[in-house]
Amino acid sequence: MSYDILLQNAVLITLFSETLLLILNIIAFAGSIKILKNWDFKATTVQQYKLEKISYLIVLIITVSLIFNILLLPYFAYTIESLSAIVPGAMCAAGVISANDYGNPLLLLKILILFFVGIWLIINHEDLKAKNYPYTKKKFWFFIVIFIMIVASYVLEIAYFTHISLQKPVSCCSVIYGLSGNNSIPFGLSTAMIVAIFYLLVLLNLLFIWQKKAYALALSSMVFLFVAYYGVIHFFGTYIYQLPTHICPFCMLQGEYYYIGYLLWGVLFLTTFFGIANAVLKRIIKKEIEAFYRYAFITLALFVMITAGYVLVYLLRNGVWL
Numbered sequence: 001m002s003y004d005i006l007l008q009n010a011v012l013i014t015l016f017s018e019t020l021l022l023i024l025n026i027i028a029f030a031g032s033i034k035i036l037k038n039w040d041f042k043a044t045t046v047q048q049y050k051l052e053k054i055s056y057l058i059v060l061i062i063t064v065s066l067i068f069n070i071l072l073l074p075y076f077a078y079t080i081e082s083l084s085a086i087v088p089g090a091m092c093a094a095g096v097i098s099a100n101d102y103g104n105p106l107l108l109l110k111i112l113i114l115f116f117v118g119i120w121l122i123i124n125h126e127d128l129k130a131k132n133y134p135y136t137k138k139k140f141w142f143f144i145v146i147f148i149m150i151v152a153s154y155v156l157e158i159a160y161f162t163h164i165s166l167q168k169p170v171s172c173c174s175v176i177y178g179l180s181g182n183n184s185i186p187f188g189l190s191t192a193m194i195v196a197i198f199y200l201l202v203l204l205n206l207l208f209i210w211q212k213k214a215y216a217l218a219l220s221s222m223v224f225l226f227v228a229y230y231g232v233i234h235f236f237g238t239y240i241y242q243l244p245t246h247i248c249p250f251c252m253l254q255g256e257y258y259y260i261g262y263l264l265w266g267v268l269f270l271t272t273f274f275g276i277a278n279a280v281l282k283r284i285i286k287k288e289i290e291a292f293y294r295y296a297f298i299t300l301a302l303f304v305m306i307t308a309g310y311v312l313v314y315l316l317r318n319g320v321w322l
Helices: 009-038 044-084 093-097 105-127 136-161 191-210 214-242 260-282 289-317
Strands: none
Touching: 009 044, 009 136, 044 105, 044 136, 044 260, 093 105, 093 136, 105 136, 105 260, 191 214, 191 289, 214 260, 214 289, 260 289
16 A cells, blocks of 8 residues: 555645545435435424425535536546656556556446436436425435445545555556457457447437437447447547557547547537436436437537547548548
8 A cells, every 4th residue: 555646736636625525425415314304395394494494505515516526527537647647657547547456446436426416416406496396305315325426436536546556567558458458349349340330329329319219318328338438449539649559548638639538538428428317317206308318419419520520630631541
């Protein structure tokens, strides 16, 4: 276990921010338990009146803390990227995030929390719009699930940062994501096949968006996320780097590539989120939001334009494919 990495400014800011948010979430968790035990909107008692006032405060705390959780994910990515300058062997965030067994699970958990946070914010918005607060108990139960995930993420984050060594070299992205690495295309698919499946899923998603099929779109969006990830790594990303052998999802976060990775992965997340959201909402609050179909279309179109744009620009400039 090494604590040297904790002295880095970006890490200190990240952990300090995460600690403050954890304290806020603990306060919100305690308030949520109290509300869940005693909430009865039909009651006209003094206790219910107090609970309604407490509920407003707890909802405000939760909303603020969860919004900051959203903002902290790109900063976490920036922190990991900044550490590549001091971690031996790391050329980008890929080596840093893979420096120990905690990094990749932590990143996946943070992304999952982001999805849950988005759903909670929607449920809360729908609850506050209604006159009788029909989703109050559901949203507080949902927050408890998020709270457990946030605590797990915080513990993982401490373990991750304290187990990064500044003496032991890590693998660079060419080793981690190369043909011999753990990100070769699964099921024996070729690059051409993964690109073909990518565009077929784009058409399938557009069909389900047009038909407003929430569950079909959710399933298609999850498959698209999987395929798009490998499509970016093995095909579209090489046009960002303008190098056919450069296969990495993290280097595009660097200034050398105009930080396009933040936009690219962010839009892919939003595409998946809006594609899945209505299916989840139908299960939790028996309601779907029609605007999300439009948002799913917009973000999907934007993702396709970004990825295809790099390929077309390279082809027009050089007259050849990579």
